[in-house]
Amino acid sequence: MAPDMVLPRTGVGIDVHAFAPEDDPQPLWLGGLFWEGERGLSGHSDGDCVAHAAADALFSACGIGDLGTHFGTDRPEYSGASGVKLLSEAARIVRAAGFEIGNVAVQFVANRPKFGPRREESQRVLSQAAGAPVSVTATTSDGLGFTGRGEGISAVATALVYPVSAHEDHATAPGPAKGAPHA
Numbered sequence: 001m002a003p004d005m006v007l008p009r010t011g012v013g014i015d016v017h018a019f020a021p022e023d024d025p026q027p028l029w030l031g032g033l034f035w036e037g038e039r040g041l042s043g044h045s046d047g048d049c050v051a052h053a054a055a056d057a058l059f060s061a062c063g064i065g066d067l068g069t070h071f072g073t074d075r076p077e078y079s080g081a082s083g084v085k086l087l088s089e090a091a092r093i094v095r096a097a098g099f100e101i102g103n104v105a106v107q108f109v110a111n112r113p114k115f116g117p118r119r120e121e122s123q124r125v126l127s128q129a130a131g132a133p134v135s136v137t138a139t140t141s142d143g144l145g146f147t148g149r150g151e152g153i154s155a156v157a158t159a160l161v162y163p164v165s166a167h168e169d170h171a172t173a174p175g176p177a178k179g180a181p182h183a
């Protein structure tokens with residue numbers, strides 16, 4: 001790789017949460033939204049695996065650890081924390097580490113909730129939290145596995161970040177004059 005080449009960095013994040021037991025029902029928070037009448041997920045936080053996967057992908061892209069590194073379950077301040085709060089905090093940490101966010105893409109696997117009608121709303125809430133475009137898609141697993149049996153929800157995310165200082169150096173550094181001979 002050329003030493004002065006500035007490359008964006010990609011990251012990946014996966015999160016899985018089980019549905020809360022029937023004797024300890026929880027509200028469902030997913031994709032930054034509250035889902036009235038839907039069975040909720042268990043977790044130390046609100047269990048929003050879409051927001052968690054997005055945050056994990058951001059940390060992964062920067063190479064600064066993962067969700068547990070920054071918001072471990074040993075941290076009482078994150079007990080019951082909303083996914084939106086964790087994602088906005090992750091974006092703040094990413095920027096403090098010298099990166100800007102290109103975009104985040106998340107897909108979750110579940111029979112329910114039916115996501116399509118609220119996709120725009122979810123994307124708006126999560127994009128605002130990240131300060132960058134977050135897209136969300138959904139799929140079922142055709143009845144297979146733990147998501148097919150309705151035991152929980154899984155989400156996978158990718159993120160793209162780029163180092164800000166290096167990017168700005170390139171944007172502002174005087175380049176070779178047009179037509180100048182190559183060294």
Ligand SMILES: Nc1ccn([C@@H]2O[C@H](COP(=O)(O)O)[C@@H](O)[C@H]2O)c(=O)n1
Pocket residue numbers: 109110111112113114115116117138139140141142
């Ligand atoms: N929880 C979900 C799951 C799926 N969708 C939408 O349905 C489409 C078809 O899903 P398949 O798993 O049968 O391929 C999928 O592409 C989503 O648009 C949804 O809205 N909510």
Ligand SMILES: C[C@@]1(CO)OP(=O)(O)OP(=O)(O)OC[C@H]1O
Pocket residue numbers: 015016042043044045046047048052067068071072073078079080081086
């Ligand atoms: C988010 C944290 C912290 O509250 O707890 P959970 O809600 O259990 O979520 P998980 O995806 O298991 O990630 C670990 C923790 O960082």
